[in-house]
Amino acid sequence: MTNINGKTYAMNAITPMNAFYTPILKLIFFILGHVKPLQADLIQLSFIHFARWVVVKRHQFPRLSEKQPQEQLHYDYLLFFSNFNGSWNQYIDAFADVLSNGLNLIWRWSARYPGARPVTDFKRYIGLVQFDTDYYYTAYPRATTNDVKAAHRVSAALEEFARNSKDMAPAEFGGAYLRLVTQVQMDLGATGIGPVGA
Amino acid sequence: MPNQSGNVYGLTVLSPILNGADGGVSHDCAIRDYLAKLPRDQRSPFAKVSSTHLARLVVMEDVVFVGTPAREEHLQSKYLVFETNFDGDLDTYLTRLARDAAEEVHAVWQHCVGYPGVEDPAAFAAYMKKCQIETTFFFAAVNNKTVQQTLRALKVQSGLAHFIESNQGKSAGEIQAAFRGFLEKVRHAPEPPAGEDEGHPHG
Amino acid sequence: MRRNRRLAKTKGIHMANQLNVADIQGFVLSGYNFPFARYLLLELEGPQNGRDFIGQIIPHVTTGQRWDNGKPQSTVNIAFTHKGLARLGLPDATLLSFPVEFLQGMKARKEILCDTGRNASENWDEVWRKDVVHVWLGVNALTPAALDERCAEMEGIVRQTGGARLLEAQDAKAVFIDNQPTSKEHFGYTDGFGNPDFEGAVRHSQPGQGKLTKEGEWIPLATGEFVLGYPDEAGELPVAPVPHLLANNGTFMVYRKLHQNVATFRDFLDAQSRAYGGGKEKFAAKIVGRWRDGTPIELSPGAGDPEIVADPKRNVKFTYGEDASGAHCPLGAHIRRANPRDSAGFHGQLVNRRRITRRGMPYGEYVPEGEPVRDEDDRGVIFMVLNASIFRQFEFVHQQWIEYGNDAHQGSDKDALLGNHDGRGRFLIQGSTDPRNPPFVCARLPQFVELRGGDYFFMPSLTALRLMADNSVDPR
Numbered sequence: 092m093t094n095i096n097g098k099t100y101a102m103n104a105i106t107p108m109n110a111f112y113t114p115i116l117k118l119i120f121f122i123l124g125h126v127k128p129l130q131a132d133l134i135q136l137s138f139i140h141f142a143r144w145v146v147v148k149r150h151q152f153p154r155l156s157e158k159q160p161q162e163q164l165h166y167d168y169l170l171f172f173s174n175f176n177g178s179w180n181q182y183i184d185a186f187a188d189v190l191s192n193g194l195n196l197i198w199r200w201s202a203r204y205p206g207a208r209p210v211t212d213f214k215r216y217i218g219l220v221q222f223d224t225d226y227y228y229t230a231y232p233r234a235t236t237n238d239v240k241a242a243h244r245v246s247a248a249l250e251e252f253a254r255n256s257k258d259m260a261p262a263e264f265g266g267a268y269l270r271l272v273t274q275v276q277m278d279l280g281a282t283g284i285g286p287v288g289a
Numbered sequence: 290m291p292n293q294s295g296n297v298y299g300l301t302v303l304s305p306i307l308n309g310a311d312g313g314v315s316h317d318c319a320i321r322d323y324l325a326k327l328p329r330d331q332r333s334p335f336a337k338v339s340s341t342h343l344a345r346l347v348v349m350e351d352v353v354f355v356g357t358p359a360r361e362e363h364l365q366s367k368y369l370v371f372e373t374n375f376d377g378d379l380d381t382y383l384t385r386l387a388r389d390a391a392e393e394v395h396a397v398w399q400h401c402v403g404y405p406g407v408e409d410p411a412a413f414a415a416y417m418k419k420c421q422i423e424t425t426f427f428f429a430a431v432n433n434k435t436v437q438q439t440l441r442a443l444k445v446q447s448g449l450a451h452f453i454e455s456n457q458g459k460s461a462g463e464i465q466a467a468f469r470g471f472l473e474k475v476r477h478a479p480e481p482p483a484g485e486d487e488g489h490p491h492g
Numbered sequence: 493m494r495r496n497r498r499l500a501k502t503k504g505i506h507m508a509n510q511l512n513v514a515d516i517q518g519f520v521l522s523g524y525n526f527p528f529a530r531y532l533l534l535e536l537e538g539p540q541n542g543r544d545f546i547g548q549i550i551p552h553v554t555t556g557q558r559w560d561n562g563k564p565q566s567t568v569n570i571a572f573t574h575k576g577l578a579r580l581g582l583p584d585a586t587l588l589s590f591p592v593e594f595l596q597g598m599k600a601r602k603e604i605l606c607d608t609g610r611n612a613s614e615n616w617d618e619v620w621r622k623d624v625v626h627v628w629l630g631v632n633a634l635t636p637a638a639l640d641e642r643c644a645e646m647e648g649i650v651r652q653t654g655g656a657r658l659l660e661a662q663d664a665k666a667v668f669i670d671n672q673p674t675s676k677e678h679f680g681y682t683d684g685f686g687n688p689d690f691e692g693a694v695r696h697s698q699p700g701q702g703k704l705t706k707e708g709e710w711i712p713l714a715t716g717e718f719v720l721g722y723p724d725e726a727g728e729l730p731v732a733p734v735p736h737l738l739a740n741n742g743t744f745m746v747y748r749k750l751h752q753n754v755a756t757f758r759d760f761l762d763a764q765s766r767a768y769g770g771g772k773e774k775f776a777a778k779i780v781g782r783w784r785d786g787t788p789i790e791l792s793p794g795a796g797d798p799e800i801v802a803d804p805k806r807n808v809k810f811t812y813g814e815d816a817s818g819a820h821c822p823l824g825a826h827i828r829r830a831n832p833r834d835s836a837g838f839h840g841q842l843v844n845r846r847r848i849t850r851r852g853m854p855y856g857e858y859v860p861e862g863e864p865v866r867d868e869d870d871r872g873v874i875f876m877v878l879n880a881s882i883f884r885q886f887e888f889v890h891q892q893w894i895e896y897g898n899d900a901h902q903g904s905d906k907d908a909l910l911g912n913h914d915g916r917g918r919f920l921i922q923g924s925t926d927p928r929n930p931p932f933v934c935a936r937l938p939q940f941v942e943l944r945g946g947d948y949f950f951m952p953s954l955t956a957l958r959l960m961a962d963n964s965v966d967p968r
Contacts, residue, residue: 096329097486098898101345103370105353107362120426124291133428135837138898141343141374142428145301152368153303153420155403160308160365168352170422172301172372174343176898181888184845187726189838202359209728220353226324226346228335230436230483234443235898239431242442245449253472265461268468269925272453276922276931277817279450280903282443286891287603454918454933458767 094224097232098285099140100182101224102173104217106201107166113146116169116200120144132190138176140229140236144197145170169201176235178286183214233282241278248274292424295432297342298379299424302371302417304401306348316400317348317367323396329484334390335373336484340382342436344373346397369401376435383414440481448475511692513556515741515953516719519569519630520878521556521693523684523851526567526632527666527673528639531747531874532646533619534627534656539581539963545655546570546580547961549629552646555954566633566642570957571745571949573597576626580960585967589733590950593883594744598947599623604887606895606912611943617749619660620945627656628747628949662749664853664874669860675786677854678752678871679909679940680776680861682786682801686808686831688847691715692722700809704833704840710809717880718849719743725844730880733950734967738960741953746877746886748946750910753867754859757940768921769930778921778932779908781825788827793820793929811840818922819929824902826909829893836899846893848885849878872944882948913937 094101108116123129133139149164175182186194191207198204201220205212231239252271256264292299307316314322324346327333335341347370354361375382386394387410394413398404403419405412434442452471456464513521536542554567572580574595578587593601599613599620607613613621629646633639643661650656666673675684689701690713699710703725716724720732721740732739765772773796777783783796790810791800800806812828812835815821821828828835836842856871879885892898895912897905906912908919917937923930952960959965 093325099343101343103345103347103349103372105349107352107355107359117425120291124426130428132838134430137430139428140430141297141299143299143301143372143424144426145422146425147303147422151422152364152366153305153422155305155401155416155419159305159402162365163362164352164364165360165362166352170301170370172345174374177892180884181892184884185842188845189841201355203355208726210726211728211731216355219355222347222349222353224345224347225321226327226329227343228329228333228341228345228484229343230336230339230341231439231443232330232484232486234439235903236430237898237901238443238446238903239434239439241901241903242439242446243431243434245446246438246442249445249449249475256468259465261460261462261465264465264468266925268461268464269930272931273817273819273922273924275449276920277823277901279446279453279920280897280901280905281450281918282447283904285898285904286606286896450933453931454935457933 093227096227096229098176098235099174099227099229099232100177100179101227102171102175102179102182103222103224104171104220105222106169106171106198106204106220108146108169108200108202110149110165110167112200113148113167116197117146119196120146129193132193136185136190137237137240138182138185138235140174140176140239142173142175143171145172166202169198174229176237176285180214183217184210187213233284235282235285238280238282241280245275245278291427292379294427294429296376296435297374297429297432298377298382299427299429300371300373300375300379300382301422301424302369302420303349303422304369304371304398304404304417304420306367306369306401308366311400317350320346320369320397320400321348327393330486331482331484333484334386334393336482337389338375338382338385339483340376340385340436341483342374342376342439344371344375346371366402369397374429379418380414383417384410386417387413436483437480440483441478444478444481445475511556511715511719511722512741512953513558513692515955516556517569517951517953518554518556518567519851520719520743520849520951523687524567524632526563526634527668528633528636529664529853529874530631530633530639530643531662531664532627532629532631532643532650533625533659533662534629534650535624535659536576536579536626536656537654538579541653541655542580543655543961543963545649545653546957548649548653548655549646550954550957550961552649553954553957563634565635565638566631568642568646569630569951571628571630571951573626573628573947573949575623577950577960579626581963582960582965583967586734586738586965589967591731591733591744591881591883593887594948594950597623598746598748601887601948604891606891607943609912609914610939611912613945615942616945617660620749620947624659625947628745662855662874664855667854667858669858676858677852677873678754678856678858679757680784681780681782682784683852685782685786686827687849688713688718690718696804698804698808703844704811706839708811708839713844713847717845717847717885718878720880724880732880735965738952738956738965740955742956743878743880743951744882745949745951746875746879746882746946747949748875748877749855749872749944750875751870751872751942751944753938753940753942754865754869754871755867756938758861758865760938760940764934768932769927771928774928775921775932778822778825779919781821781827788821789825790815790821819924822919822921823900824897824905824908824919826907829897829900829907830889832893832900846885846889847879848889851876851878872941875946878951908934908937910941911937913939915939 715722785796
């Protein structure tokens with residue numbers, strides 16, 4: 092199952108777009124990139140490490156030599172690459188449940204896109220436009236995005252505690268240590284083996 | 290700069306694959322065969338280029354026909370898609386690829402059009418930039434920590450959890466003494482290897 | 493019509509009952525609350541006799557209609573495994589149109605369910621190990637005498653038609669304390685709260701059992717999450733086998749026999765609570781998220797509160813918004829894992845398609861606290877789940893939220909009570925600087941619950957049973 096490494100899934104999708112719509116989509120992405128609150132939902136879903144959309148215009152496919160045949164395309168193409176935690180179904184269900192407007196805004200310009208709700212048609216469409224990963228690497232396969240964020244919070248808390256408690260007497264240290272524990276207590280879940288991708 | 294989010298660079302490269310075959314095996318199949326056997330853990334070439342957070346290689350065979358009234362059309366070449374998320378700037382990364390993962394890079398990209406070899410990292414970098422597609426929108430959940438900082442933080446996290454568990458119920462003095470030892474260990478811990486996997490159902 | 497429905501929903505008003513309750517089996521809509529049960533596990537003999545048997549059973553099947561003449565002495569319901577449907581000779585196209593997890597059966601889903609180690613099928617009861625269960629015939633009764641009488645009647649039909657063979661009868665009964673049936677289970681927890689409230693549900697809805705609106709009100713969930721043939725939370729008719737007539741008003745049932753290691757649990761509770769600053773009952777409450785008397789710890793962090801327990805308007809009505817740190821109800825507590833409510837953000841929306849209806853009955857003899865008890869004794873709970881999609885609902889909750897912890901921000905930690913720990917589990921109780929509510933790590937959790945068998949069932953409507961009995965299932 093080469094789409095998965097550890098707890099992360101690599102999804103690739105390609106959809107054709109009528110070239111007339113491409114500037115509209117690019118504008119939407121421009122706004123998304125510059126108006127941070129619009130990204131809040133994506134951040135809150137917290138199971139995406141990295142995701143990107145790449146518009147490849149029909150004349151933009153790289154041509155490195157005269158011997159390479161020229162592409163003759165009618166459509167522009169929207170490529171989507173996501174690195175997320177959880178199963179394929181969980182990922183799509185979550186997006187369809189809470190981010191369907193955002194999804195529709197991005198993919199409505201793609202040919203025959205059915206809309207993110209109801210989800211069954213949407214999953215069928217994704218199945219059609221998704222293509223499999225041949226090789227997937229992650230520097231931290233045992234960690235989900237939640238784990239990574241938690242680890243950084245714990246690290247920072249420990250550093251600060253180490254600095255502040257350096258010269259404390261035991262009694263004072265005890266109190267400070269308890270406060271450290273309550274500070275990191277939400278972030279100590281073990282990393283390790285994850286569930287089988289269903 | 291849409292390719293960048295904080296300190297992380299999102300590189301997307303589409304390298305046209307040579308049409309035809311070399312010794313009976315088509316170039317795209319040769320790439321696939323090689324990738325199928327390439328280790329994905331700390332022995333991965335991307336572990337050697339250790340600024341890589343997550344990276345993938347995909348042989349994209351063709352565009353998709355989504356059904357009438359959409360038109361059917363086809364690509365004239367297959368493309369090797371390289372999607373990577375890494376720390377630092379592009380030139381440094383591409384140079385490291387050519388230098389630190391020379392063998393694997395060559396094994397894969399030798400099947401691509403216009404590939405100049407890895408002996409000259411500058412030429413390789415220029416070639417990859419010719420194949421680069423600008424990332425239109427890039428989202429990174431954590432974009433201000435390097436791979437090494439993340440690996441270290443994960444070790445600290447599990448270390449502290451274990452420390453809290455082992456010292457539960459002890460006196461303040463005992464914990465303080467133990468903590469000093471713990472801190473020493475954390476400060477002098479070796480660099481955790483990138484890509485290390487303790488074993489999961491997919492192997 | 494749809495607009496009115498939406499308006500009505502947002503105002504928290506139920507639409508008129510539009511469920512065809514005469515066609516839906518009663519067990520789907522109500523747990524009955526009878527203290528005694530026996531589950532007859534049958535193997536079907538063949539298509540012809542099997543259909544005769546079903547035809548004879550149909551008049552006995554309890555539907556979802558209200559009991560205007562008072563409770564009957566006993567109820568009967570029936571469900572089938574995929575193998576059972578195949579033995580009945582349903583058309584291949586129909587058989588193949590069932591969801592893949594039902595087709596495979598629970599035993600084959602062991603990787604997803606983490607039914608390995610102590611939960612592996614090698615340790616199951618023989619009847620479940622051997623893949624021969626075709627029919628679950630569930631009889632619930634008010635008295636042991638009524639139970640025996642009804643079961644005898646059912647076994648009579650089995651014999652008379654020659655359509656089936658009784659493999660095993662699994663008894664179950666409520667925990668009796670002072671000769672009164674309770675809703676406690678063997679670890680001492682009061683169970684049975686939190687079943688989802690959905691549109692058209694027969695019983696009175698309780699605030700907290702449905703879903704949260706953006707304004708923070710509780711309204712019923714879409715029926716299609718629990719009964720096939722009705723719109724679900726995704727805004728469509730749920731994926732269902734063909735033909736519609738076979739699927740509509742039916743649902744899927746998960747049956748799991750969970751052995752409970754009561755001695756291990758009681759020892760664990762005693763040992764850990766000696767080190768835990770809050771005392772034994774609080775420790776027990778932190779594991780589950782409810783005090784053993786049933787009070788949600790979120791509503792009463794300091795002690796159990798019988799008034800809250802007794803008040804249906806309060807005993808499931810709470811959210812976790814004020815408790816993001818888990819200081820009251822730990823992030824990994826059982827009920828917080830199984831139903832995160834608003835913990836998952838988006839005012840609870842991500843949870844709406846992960847709800848399950850639970851029916852459970854303890855089995856085996858109850859031993860009060862303080863009296864000697866052994867792990868090896870035969871006791872536990874027969875755990876049954878009803879949902880429109882086993883994969884999306886039960887399997888998801890079990891795999892992602894019970895046997896794993898990422899969505900609860902607990903990494904790979906499993907549910908303390910139900911997880912398949914094999915001695916290596918860990919549970920973190922978040923706390924505060926108050927010494928009566930300290931942060932506390934439980935390590936090397938033993939296995940409290942062990943799987944002893946079960947399978948996936950389809951619980952058809954009365955119409956579907958008639959179709960099956962008449963051999964007129966047509967998949968088009």
